[in-house]
Amino acid sequence: MTVHHPTPLTSEHDWWRSAAIYQVYLRSFADASGDGIGDLAGLRQRLPYLRDLGVDALWLTPFYPSPMIDGGYDVADYRDVDPMFGSLTEFDEVIVDAHALGLRVIVDLVPNHTSSAHPWFQAALAAAPGSPERARYLFAAGRGAEGELPPNDWESIFGGPAWTRLPDGQWYLHLFDSAQPDLNWRNPEVRAEFEDVLRFWLDRGVDGFRIDVAHGMIKAEGLPDVGFGQQTGQRQVELLGKNRLPYFDQDEVHDIYRAWRPILDSYPGGRMAVAEAWAETPQRLARYIGPDELHQAFSFDFLDAQWSADSFRKVIDSALAESTVINAPTTWVLSNHDKQRHVTRYGDGPAGLRRARAAALLMLALPGCAYIYQGEELGLPEVLDLPDELRQDPQYLRTGESRDGCRVPIPWSGELAPYGFSPAGSTLSWLPAPTTWRELSVAAQTGVPSSTLELYRTALRIRRANPALSTTAAEIVWQETRPGLLAFTRTAGGTALTCVVNISDEPAVITEYGEPLVASVALTREGSGYLLPVDAAAWFERR
Structure with a gap:
């Protein structure tokens, strides 16, 4: 296929410093094919909605070929589109249409691990221990008399051990699901591959990347034990963002981003990258950001703030102080595809919605970049009563904790589910929406001055036009x-x-x-x- 190198938008190079960016969880945004799964054609049809909402860019969750064990974060091919979502041609059309509407497009990049269906891992399974094929991943011998114990005590973020043993006796590392083997980022072949992947999508006109597990690619030499976990009745994931773990936030990870930044800078139009990174201190998180590394890192402290003036004040002061030190904008986020929706976190029901609406105005008034998760502009709550047999989150299968409740397809119109998510005549939806959502649909809220949708539209319009909010200098x-x-x-x-x-x-x-x-x-x-x-x-x- 010929790549047509779409022309990026021509406005300011550092647009990302004060942008409002809308996260599109693709399979739950809009379904054009009628199979109950959101797709690129559905997104393309709804791009005018995002323009009218008043956002500057959209962040697109993974759309690559995948077995979908973890909602597409298990990538089998980094240079194509899964047929479930469409084709590369349709992706190109999304880019062209988005740019024509004044919207930039950021795509998810998943460099910590591949799918176990990726050709590299399939080749590793077929090869012998010590082979170049296995050197792309993290294979190790087990402990115990017969190597029957995992190489160390590392735990999966999704629960359970982070190692799986092969019939030949070797173990491979997967910090997430066993279908998501971790890559060996000390291997030059891995680094070269992802530099090429970056160029592939930049050539197609994407405006930036959200780096999944940006803190995870380098593991400590020798794969040392954590020394914390099952024996204490606690999970290692509880240390995330609080303590140093031998598999997260290692100093060497910054070498990767120092190699990526010149690639981003070599393209016109202000191409950028934002890290999904967890670190034990704000100072260590700040190391991911700078003129020689990434442009942004998510500030999850704001998402985790309690509903109190003191909590918000502390989080805001800390984030702004760090942004001053590193001369980079803060990023504010209230919800995403991995966290319970903030309407529910703040109390659910009418009280939770009131607080969520207030929090939105707080977030959108702050200097920096605001990330909006699809459906929050409708005031959607977490769906807490999904039938167990419909849940697809691999974390649920391991721990009983599910992220599916924030991934239910958003309602567009109509009186019956799936509320315009799928085309007329189709009742399919990969997760069911509650009956109460008819009142929360885009159609039901459009033009209603008191609605949450119109609140977001008004606030975003003011944010863009008012000189006190439209610049990070204020x-x-x-x-x-x-x-x-x-x-x-x-x-x-x-x-x-x-x-x-x-x-x-x-x-x-x-x-x-x-x-x-x-x-x-x-x-x-x-x-x-x-x-x-x-x-x-x-x-x-x-x-």
Whole structure:
């Protein structure tokens, strides 16, 4: 096939510093074929929706050929599209149409591991211990008298041991599912392969990459034990982001990104990369970001913040302080495909939705880049009552913990499931949507001023147009408030915009920040000010 090298968008080189980026979990976004699985053709049809929502870019979860043991994060071919989702031609059409609408496209890259169906791993299985084919992965001899015990005590993130034994006696490492063998990134052949994969997609016009498990590619020499786990009744995954693990955040991993950055920089249009990385301290996380490595790393502390003014203030201050040190933007995220939706985390039901709407205004007022997970703009909750037999998350099979509840296809229109997710006449959907979602569909919320969808549309429009929010140069200045209130001001171009969030036990009268631009609930006049209810947020402007 001839690659047509689509022209990237021509606006600013560092667009990613203040972008709003929408995560598309492809199999749950829009189904054009009628088989109940979202696809590229469905995404292409819905691109105008993303433009009208007001985002700057979309992040596309894996669409590569895969056995789908882990929702596509088990890649069998890094240079093609799984027929379930479409074809390379359809991918090219998505890029062209997205760029025509002013939208950039970031794709997921999964470099820590391949699928066990990948030709490399199939060749490794057919080859002998010590062969070049096995040197692409992490094979090791077992412990015990007959090598019957795993090489060390490492555990899978999904639960259980991180090693599987082959009939010839060798063990291979898989930090996730046994169908996801870890690559050996000390092997030059592996490094060269992924540099070529980067160029393959950059040549097709992608604007950046989200690097899956960006902290995981290098393992400590000698594969030492963690010394923590089953004997204590705790799982090693509990140490993630708190302690150094011999299989995560090793110093050598930065050599990989120093080799990748010149490749990204050699293409026009501000191509970028964002790390999904966990590290024991903010300082170690900051090492992934810089002019010679990656452009961003997700700040999961914001996602994990408790619903309290003190918790949010601490997380925001820490993230902004680090961004100043490394001269890179912060990234804010409330939900993603791996975490329970924040409507439910914040209490579920009406209370959870109120808090989620307020949190959205808080996030979108902060300097830096905001990532929006599909469906959060509709106020979707976690689906907690999926039938066990329909769950597909490999983590569920190992631990009973499932991420499927945040991956239910989003509702577009209509009174009956799957609510316009599939074309007219099709009732198929790979996961079922609740009956209550008819009220949360795009069609049901469009044009309704009080809806969550219109709240996001309004906030994103203001965020792009208001000089105080549209630049990362406008730092935040915290305002003195009573306990339980968060208030900060950003000023630029003669405009001062103040975001106020009420996380206290009683309504607050806001008098000093000007007129309201947008609020998560309807405000009422109270004397010379406005009454901001509990669990609500608003933006005020003073010129």
